[in-house]
Amino acid sequence: MNRKTSIIILTYNHLEYTKACIESIQKYTEVGTYELLVVDNASSDGTREWLKTQKNIKCIFNKENKGFPKGCNQGIQMASEENDILLLNNDTIVTKNWLTNLKICLHSSAQIGAVGPICNQNENRQGAPFSYRDFETMQQLASKNNISNPNQWEEKVFLIGFCLLIKREVVEQIQQLDEAFTPGYIEDNDLSLRILKLGYKLMLCHDSFIHHYLGTAFRKDLSKFYPVLEKNRRYFFKKWKFDTFSFDAVKQASFPLLENPKKVLELDCGIGTTILALRYQWKEIVVEGTCTEKAKRNFSSLFAKVYSSLKEVPNENYYDTILIGNALEKVKNPNAFLKQIKKYLKEKGVLLGEFQNAVSIQRVHKLLTENVFFHLAHEKNMYTKEDMKRLLTFAGYTNISFFSWYQTKTVAEENLFQQIGSKNQELSYTYYTFRASK
Numbered sequence: 001m002n003r004k005t006s007i008i009i010l011t012y013n014h015l016e017y018t019k020a021c022i023e024s025i026q027k028y029t030e031v032g033t034y035e036l037l038v039v040d041n042a043s044s045d046g047t048r049e050w051l052k053t054q055k056n057i058k059c060i061f062n063k064e065n066k067g068f069p070k071g072c073n074q075g076i077q078m079a080s081e082e083n084d085i086l087l088l089n090n091d092t093i094v095t096k097n098w099l100t101n102l103k104i105c106l107h108s109s110a111q112i113g114a115v116g117p118i119c120n121q122n123e124n125r126q127g128a129p130f131s132y133r134d135f136e137t138m139q140q141l142a143s144k145n146n147i148s149n150p151n152q153w154e155e156k157v158f159l160i161g162f163c164l165l166i167k168r169e170v171v172e173q174i175q176q177l178d179e180a181f182t183p184g185y186i187e188d189n190d191l192s193l194r195i196l197k198l199g200y201k202l203m204l205c206h207d208s209f210i211h212h213y214l215g216t217a218f219r220k221d222l223s224k225f226y227p228v229l230e231k232n233r234r235y236f237f238k239k240w241k242f243d244t245f246s247f248d249a250v251k252q253a254s255f256p257l258l259e260n261p262k263k264v265l266e267l268d269c270g271i272g273t274t275i276l277a278l279r280y281q282w283k284e285i286v287v288e289g290t291c292t293e294k295a296k297r298n299f300s301s302l303f304a305k306v307y308s309s310l311k312e313v314p315n316e317n318y319y320d321t322i323l324i325g326n327a328l329e330k331v332k333n334p335n336a337f338l339k340q341i342k343k344y345l346k347e348k349g350v351l352l353g354e355f356q357n358a359v360s361i362q363r364v365h366k367l368l369t370e371n372v373f374f375h376l377a378h379e380k381n382m383y384t385k386e387d388m389k390r391l392l393t394f395a396g397y398t399n400i401s402f403f404s405w406y407q408t409k410t411v412a413e414e415n416l417f418q419q420i421g422s423k424n425q426e427l428s429y430t431y432y433t434f435r436a437s438k
Contacts, residue, residue, distance in 0.1 A: 011040045086102075112201050126160055141209075259350075264285060288304055288305045291308070385429075
């Protein structure tokens with residue numbers, strides 16, 4: 001595909017970021033394959049003056065800060081009509097083959113609507129498998145990483161908007177970002193769902209890396225950031241009928257205990273984040289799910305067969321793996337629940353679950369130091385490792401094993417641990433995952 005790309009960058013001060021970003025684009029992007037469009041939201045640090053001296057950059061200079069969604073829409077309207085659209089933060093530095101590899105993926109299938117790269121931040125599990133201390137090393141590592149490979153393309157429910165390449169046909173249907181998210185944040189979650197709703201796929205390209213500072217002044221000023229974030233979260237929930245935390249609901253803690261799964265049932269699969277993560281890691285896997293919330297099921301059912309409840313699942317003695325997440329913390333009758341699930345497992349099939357450690361030092365410290373009513377601290381079922389082992393054994397499961405997770409202790413928690421729990425290792429674990437066989 002020889003279609004050109006309109007790279008749209010919004011600026012609001014931070015001239016040093018903008019210079020580094022544009023210089024990297026000019027150095028690492030093939031000449032003649034793109035146009036560069038900058039929308040400046042009333043910068044006052046010399047950004048506007050610098051942009052006016054640059055050649056081959058189309059600019060819009062707003063008299064006031066119109067925010068991210070509106071600025072992106074202005075850039076889209078200014079872009080050449082036949083071009084794909086790439087939204088790029090100005091606090092990024094691109095690398096060799098970054099855009100080439102994104103374009104290869106985007107145009108490898110008519111079903112793909114938008115693609116994004118990995119980076120040095122791991123939000124939305126878009127982090128790179130390497131780290132670095134300087135940009136020379138970063139470019140060397142990126143050059144080795146950025147070799148086009150379809151096996152490195154991961155289907156996603158959501159792509160972060162710091163760098164998002166959208167197919168022209170999709171842009172024409174979506175037309176613009178939702179400006180109700182002004183001044184910004186969560187508009188990329190919304191945009192991702194709108195693309196999925198049109199029937200397109202979103203792909204994360206692990207074979208394309210760029211650096212993202214993630215350090216703009218607005219995000220650092222929490223007094224401004226959090227109110228905007230909360231406002232946009234409320235609007236998002238009103239629009240889609242589920243919250244933005246659904247994008248983070250990957251049962252990743254269970255993955256270390258998975259052993260070559262073939263047929264998997266995921267309980268409470270939400271919008272499909274775990275389903276897609278499983279498919280990327282195990283290419284030949286068959287995944288089905290359950291989800292009681294229709295709004296979420298509308299999306300997870302795009303990726304797999306999803307039932308509205310466990311009672312609807314027809315395949316008894318079928319799955320080699322069932323993922324239940326933290327379901328045992330929420331069900332009214334854990335023993336009956338475990339016995340009900342077991343009938344869907346084939347012989348020697350495995351059950352994987354997760355639970356918070358009832359006696360972690362963090363929990364003990366909270367109970368001792370805060371004004372917490374005991375019943376409020378136990379709104380859900382609480383377990384120790386031995387509690388869970390006993391519960392699973394009573395329900396008829398065997399070969400029970402655990403994987404423990406740590407959480408960094410505060411100074412106060414560490415002091416308490418040294419006083420009461422240094423000889424009891426279980427107090428140092430915050431979270432457990434378990435594996436049990438039928």
